[in-house]
Amino acid sequence: QGEAQLADWSEKLTLANEQALEKHDERLRLASHSRMEATLEQLDGRSEEHIDAAVRATENSVRRACADIFDSVAQAMKKQMQGALELRPAVPGAETNPQEQRASA
Secondary structure, three states: OHHHHHHHHHHHHHHHHHHHHHHHHHHHHHHHHHHHHHHHHHHHHHHHHHHHHHHHHHHHHHHHHHHHHHHHHHHHHHHHHHHHHHHOOOOOOOOOOHHHHHHHO
């Protein structure tokens, strides 16, 4: 009878150990998943910050480049207009309105 009781206790102890190991394994798995989710959320937040910073930097660069281009075009047009005014023949009465010139002709 003692041996049967010992075998029964041994079997119950083995079963209890297996159940405890399974519970511990499940807790570890849940903790691991929880930590992984937290880490992924942090990475996602950091990625968004980096992307936003890159977008802002790109927008600023494009704005500066467009401003430089428009400034260069404006300067070129200004020089071209000044050059055209300088090359205009100095004819007496050239400052008069073209319609006035036609009417007097």
